[in-house]
Amino acid sequence: MxxxxxxxxxxxxxxxxxxxxxxxxxxxxxxxxxxxxxxxxxxxxxxxxxxxxxxxxEAIDHGPEWRAFNHAERESKSRVGAPTTETMHDRGLTTTIDWKNKDAYGRSLSAEKRTQMSRLRKWQERIRTKDAGERNLQFALSETDRMASALGIPRSVREVASVIYRRALDEDLIRGRSIEGVATGTLYAACRMEGIPRSLDEVAAVSRVERKEIGRTYRYVSHELGFEMEPVDPKQYVPRFCSELDLPEEVQSKANEVIDTSAEKGLLSGKSPTGYAAAAIYASALLCNEKRTQREVAAVAQVTEVTIRNRYQEQIEAMGIHT
The missing domain is CATH 2.20.25 (N-terminal domain of TfIIb)
Structure with a gap:
């Protein structure tokens, strides 16, 4: 130094x-x-x-247990073990035995050792869950992770969904309901809480339960846990829909303007946010000479063309534009 x-x-x-x-x-x-x-x-x-x-x-030292004098040493060293996470039933604290039948030097194990390691893996999986509650949690969190990966939901939202499911399990809200249904409902609740624009139809598309059960479970869990959910803002869906339709920034800004103007006149109340956003994008694309068909917009937003036509007429009238 x-x-x-x-x-x-x-x-x-x-x-x-x-x-x-x-x-x-x-x-x-x-x-x-x-x-x-x-x-x-x-x-x-x-x-x-x-x-x-x-x-x-005995003040806790939160610093590293090693010293580093340059950038290369700081990059190569880290704290022992992976960080804890709520997305695993044991919070990632237990050990796992790798599936590769190789030793520390990369050499293949003998037939006797492979049999021994296979038996150890089997018992390792068995002892990771000690009761039915932990088995329930393990299956539910794996389902949550699978659906979140299919929907492209970030890791932070998965953590929130896992915490909500743990609370539901502690409050005994799972009794009488399917594990998949509650896991999907808590994932949708986490998306609503963190402002991630995912509609109920999109969540139901990757789930193994029906849309009606997901909505019923979501409302029950939210009420029992005291969540105060605000209505979904249609503007949250505009950037994603415009990106999938390959529309410029001008159309996105115009769509937000259409939504704000029509919402001020009370047209948003009781309407589906995805259908409302899709109609605003369709109207804005026409106004900006970036025409997209109703079928294209409906396919991206996962709504019907009839919904887009109805919302489009209302929004155009609210904007004072005569077609």
């Missing part, structure tokens, strides 16, 4: 020490309200000098 690097490291350490001391000076003892606090020599304990109350003990 050269001289300039050591100086920068020392400056950062000094800044950290100053920030920590300022925070301690702003604190007071909750017992006697004295501001005279003292930290031990090794920095693991913080106590009050007036009454002796111990405020902090």
């Amino acid at each position: 050269d001289r300039s690097t050591r100086v920068r490291v020392d400056e950062r350490d000094d800044e950290t020490t100053v920030d920590q001391s300022e925070q301690e000076n702003a604190r007071s003892c909750p017992e006697c309200e004295s501001a005279s606090l003292r930290r031990s020599a090794d920095g693991s304990e913080l106590s009050c000098e007036a009454c002796g109350l111990l405020l902090e003990e």
